Amino acid sequence: MKLCTSSPIGANFIYVLQRASKAKMITREVLLCLVALLVVWVSHCVYRWKNPKCHGKLPPGSMGFPFIGETIQFFIPNHSLYDIPPFIRSRMARYGSLFRTSLVGRKVVVSVDPEINYQIFQQEGKSFVICYTESFSEIIGRKSLLVYHEMAHKYLKNLILHLVGPANLKAKLIHEMDESTRTRLHSWASHGNIVDIKEATSNMVFEYFAKKLISYDECKTSKKLKDNYNAFMSGLISFPINIPGTAYHACLEGRKNALKVIKDTMEGRKNCNINHGDFLDYLVEEVRKEDTILSEEIAVNMIFLLLFAAYETTSTAITLAIKFISDHPQVLIQLTREHEAILKSRESKNSEITWQEYKSMTFTHMVINETLRLANIVPGMFRKAVKDVQMNGFTIPAGWLVMVVPAITHLDPDKYDDPLLFNPWRWEVDSDQRRGYHSNAWFDIS
Template sequence: MAEIWFLVVPILILCLLLVRVIVSKKKKNSRGKLPPGSMGWPYLGETLQLYSQNPNVFFTSKQKRYGEIFKTRILGYPCVMLASPEAARFVLVTHAHMFKPTYPRSKEKLIGPSALFFHQGDYHSHIRKLVQSSFYPETIRKLIPDIEHIALSSLQSWANMPIVSTYQEMKKFAFDVGILAIFGHLESSYKEILKHNYNIVDKGYNSFPMSLPGTSYHKALMARKQLKTIVSEIICERREKRALQTDFLGHLLNFKNEKGRVLTQEQIADNIIGVLFAAQDTTASCLTWILKYLHDDQKLLEAVKAEQKAIYEENSREKKPLTWRQTRNMPLTHKVIVESLRMASIISFTFREAVVDVEYKGYLIPKGWKVMPLFRNIHHNPKYFSNPEVFDPSRFEVNPKPNTFMPFGSGVHACPGNELAKLQILIFLHHLVSNFRYVFHAR
């Protein structure tokens, strides 16, 4: 009799497990099916494929195979990719409350957990308002003389260089403008040590997140600690001086919520480092692509030169500074910028996480899954932009269809510093095409 029970009990347990699996599957099916796609290897998923090729090729090949919504697993996280304007609007605008902003933990560590990007609700709203007030047109127009000075200094430093590494030089320019907007006129010693450590963090940001001594990611973590220390020193000095300043740090230091609470030093440091990230890399990339596209179209380059030369002559050949009005009256140059943003799609996607089970067009997006609207795939879809692989600024003589052009994101988490980015690009291009000739060599 005992021998029979030894056989019966395992069979009963197996039957119960099978019933549970069947019920679970039926329950899941009743809520909707998962999007098509491959989850790849256990845990790793398709991370190695993503990191071993151009990410744009990876996402585009997936879209061609599975359609405008598909699943995968990246860096250990199950993800749903969305490549249509309607889906992007659904996640970022109309149903944004169902998706919280999120980044891979490895990247969050390098920027700082209190940074604006990773939050929603009251804290996000307060910090976003502080960023916006620091970069309002009324505020940044006062920075024009200083941005001009930085642009001219950058260009003059190129004069004795036979070959210029464009992207690296643009990063230096964008970093200096970012420092200006955040700290105002910062001591050069602080600026240099911030730049040194930031460059290490930047180098490790998109590396494989392996925190072993000697790896780029580990070096970036160590440099991030140094950045926090330096920023904390600057904060302490500013607090001792008690000077009322209108730069971004000043707005952070002067903030009090409705309960009288101020921001902690860690919150301030994380948001400063976050804004530096946002201010430097995308602007530098955009400027680099603009120079490449202009070099490839000499007729367009000459037209941009003519537009800028008229302003150059109006200002008595740079004896007078640029004005805010003049930067608002560069229509062709502005179209070149927005077409470059579309073509390059520097921010190719953004990260969100479903906070509840969400159904979209018959597919289930489970709670806890990462969700990534793919901006580049939308920007390069021939349904929305004819001949999308051709650089054509004239396409922006008419406004694009809603939600098809999102170079700075969309919704409450759209980049609040986009006006400053455009302003510094316009100023730099004005002085470059008015005073210099260049030959662009791709590497």
């Protein structure tokens, strides 16, 4: 079929085709320009992400992928019981003792240098303040003790000393914990079955501190506070995606439900004239004072955090101590000698422990110190630089987080012979390792 271009209809048709072809070319050119601009913008963002602004020289390191950073690598589990996490170890080998990274959307400088760590804590309140990532702050609560600075932080810490300070430890806690531990040990022995030490000690610690804090008894209520804490713990170290079905979401739900139990208990306590003799009674009285900064919300979050700290860290330390002792028969022999000598000196073997006996347990304290050194229960401590800070020729920019890694000091071969070996004798008073540790370390175990 031939189109007659001399006719008006044919000429108009050709004109329309030419316009359409020209429009396609323009559209194609616009799209190419937009794609080019997008590529340039993405390239610029990636460059700026990998090369952050700094009024000085940044520590070496990698910022990972934009927004995600190196979060995925950071959350890879450490299969070693008490060695340095692989994320930290691999970057130490590549970049040295001070390196930069990005975790859950925050720019972070990681310090594994004991001297730098000491300087960071010396400058707390001046160049650095307590700060955590957004996701962790969401988990522990915006009103948690960990988010307050300077005078407010000191005031809240002093409130806690009413519960676990030296005076209360000497007068009450040591006797109550002795009784609670004896009861549990007799119960485990009478059953004659294999005991899951982590689960058993977790239950023991949780029940004791729940009673001390809010007079809570798991057997007498349907609220099941411990189940909520278990849900909270299961997602504490997880990728921060708040979607139903994820560990992070379960963690937040566990926290919300646990806070509700504590808040309901506090509401009931406000209108009650009965003295329960627990920490909550003390906080309720403190909230009622006119000149206090303590609010009900802060008090509830404080109890939540205290129970979490006691529940997880104490049970983990006890479990590791039992494993270390069972793996080292000579340690068990010396511990047995020390405690049998104390029992023989008593008028009655069924007497409760005294403060003098506790202070005389020299080797027991050495075992505790060595357990804490190897356990490294706290994987990292975070601070935020409030201004540009110079460290070892590098600049930590204002607003960046600094992550201090305690395990580096505790497992430093320059301070400890064979640092991965469980050796309580290194804590003897005349030990060079003990003297060296106290003169150089920033984190004093004993």
